Amino acid sequence: MTAIIEAVTEPNAKRVAPLAAARGLGVRRGGRWIVRDIDLEVGAGEIVTLIGPNGGGKSTTAKALLGLIAPDAGRVDRAAGLTVGYVPQRFQIDATLPLDVDRLMRLTARHDAATVRDALGKVDAGHLAGRPIRHLSGGELQRVLLARAIAGEPDLLILDEPVQGVDYAGEIALYDLIRRIRDELGCGILLISHDLHIVMAATDRVVCVEGHVCCSGRPGEVLGDAAFRRLFGQRGAQSLAIYRHHHDHIHDGHGHIEPLPEPDGKTEDGVTRDGATREGGGDA
Secondary structure: OEEEEOOOOOOOOOOOOOOEEEEEEEEEEOOEEEEEEEEEEEOOOOEEEEEOOOOOOHHHHHHHHHOOOOOOEEEEEEEOOOOEEEEOOOOOOOOOOOOEHHHHHOOOOOOOHHHHHHHHHHOOOHHHOOOEHHHOOHHHHHHHHHHHHHOOOOOEEEEEOOOOOOOHHHHHHHHHHHHHHHHHHOOEEEEEEOOOOEEEOOOOEEEEEOOOEEEEEOOEOOOOOHHHHHHHHHHHHHHEEEOOOOOOEEEOOOOOEEEOOOOOOEOOOOOEOOOOEOHHHOOO
């Protein structure tokens, strides 16, 4: 079920309604729930980071927000006239195709030369315009895909694992770039990451998903941590942050939810749960 939110705006005021929101979202495939009871929203100018283990339902949640997947429970609300830019988790193309960056930018949208040049410039990739896609590094390809997503100046930008396959130096550079795009365009950003602990420092809210929302909160500042600065450098300490999980439950080997064990290894009912694993490293 998809509903439309009428955005309420006033001069020089932020949009009251979220750009997109999941309310009790559930998606079922092959007789089992991939995600269930997901409540999630993204507002204008807000960066929300969705984290969780592989297979936890992060991409499914994002695709439901995009309208690519119909929910089996709950609903998705989107602002009227909402425009969305999307960077997929995987981008595969036949290496034998004679496709360069300029052609990729125009592949599914009729952007003029000035729009393409401006979008590539915003991500510091203007020099890549005529380069064959197969000759791009992982970081260069991510920048081009990001340029393609922002060419239409979207209200909402969904980035599925944008730093996947990129080293920490590249991750820091991409996070700085994403923050700059948010500041320039004023768009809302939903950023999906498999890293359970290191997140983008500019994130307004972190939501941990493993089939359902396990916990949410703000990332912690690490700028003053000397050990973190030694590991990632001053720039890294400004761009990266640590998210500490606050789960009140565990998932057993079958995916069932059980109360979090007490320090003595027993749950609140006093029964020892052998084989249950604490998700996301607990409060680590």
